[in-house]
Amino acid sequence: MREPKVTVKIPRPLYQRIQQVIHESGFSCPTDFIVFVLRDIVGDRALEKADPAAGAKTAPTNEEVAEIRRKLHNLGYL
């Protein structure tokens, strides 16, 4: 049984920016990138509830994540 999905709307310029960011990064489409980032943020929020200092200053930015994924893709890991 397929998991239920919902449609979320984002501004077109933001979508186009994400397309640029993920170019050759290993993400196959903006949707994958958005899901990845949101899962990360939601995970960090859970950690911050447990320890407010945990997540501060250490979570990579979206651009940093894309850059890291590019590096990993070039190694053949993603």
Add this chain to the structure above:
Amino acid sequence: MIPAHGGRLINRLATGAQRDALLVRAKAAPRLKVNARELADLEMIAVGAMSPLEGFMGQADLKAVVERHRLANGVLWAMPVTLGNKGLKLDVGQDVALEDEAGRLLGVLELAEKFGFDKNVEAQGVLGTTDKTHPGVQYLDGIGNEYLGGALWCTDLPKHDFANEFRLTPRDTRVLFKAKGWNSVVAFQTRNPIHRAHEYLTKCGLEICDGLLIHPLVGETKSDDVPARVRMDCYKALLAGYYPKQRVALAVYPQAMRYGGPREALFHALCRKNYGCTHFIVGRDHAGVGSFYGSFDAQAFMRKLDPQELGIEPLMFENAFWDKRAGSMATNKTSAADKPEDMVMLSGTKVREMLRAGMRPPVEFTRPEVADILIAALAEKAPA
């Protein structure tokens, strides 16, 4: 994802406006050259591999680590991470610009303490010996009498001339493990080529974990250890031929070797926790040198630690070998072989003799691709 040791992945790598400000501060600061170990430690502190450390140790932390393998605040920590003064006249409270051998700026130390520490006490407490033939003791003897403690900001990571694409930081490996969907990852630390015995241990680990991180130490080692460049060729050849691509990652671990046996086994494990690993292989004579430590001292030490506090699960293995009767790799725990002639086990000395003579050790001991790389490397090194 497993939390970093101490609860937060440290990031001391300055970027943007913060880096610009540090560059200005560094211009006005006295310059201190770091040695190879300090350079590796600086890199690891900067990228969070030594979380929760945010700089080089002060006296209270050093004392606590030496005496009871903890930081002064009680957090488990195995090894000193110290910066030696090299004869500069410094005042507490000032910035110290840290540079590499070539004079390239690496970062700024916010000097909080200058202090001396009894080297015999440090050696005995951490290494378990003051014997001058131990490389760790030799290091202490060579670094002067004053330590500098304080927070570190790194402006530029050290430059390396090999394996750069494999220099994954804890941030990188955590992104990788998450993207792969690996909830459990076993790390394998080594400063040697991977022979069949090590290959077996890593695969045992992979049987119970989602992923395997082959994580060779590439910082400074003894002059008679196989050079990191040669080892990297061995690891790549082995992974290409003998490991499932989708389950294994190779990345380098920048640490300089301390040869600290039990204490270093704990150090290695805690740092791999920072890389996002949940399990860590502890083999025979882990991080040992010569006959300073018993074959299973490191494992015994790790067993005494509170698993909750350690936070990463050590996987302990006995010596592995090819079991001729069973026709497979095994250890004493899993083998019925009880005669030496039923096992393929070679001493390090014997293996080096064979390789120097251009002979491949038996395939039950090492993969031919690895043997060929080592033979070529030794031939290159041999006097004409």
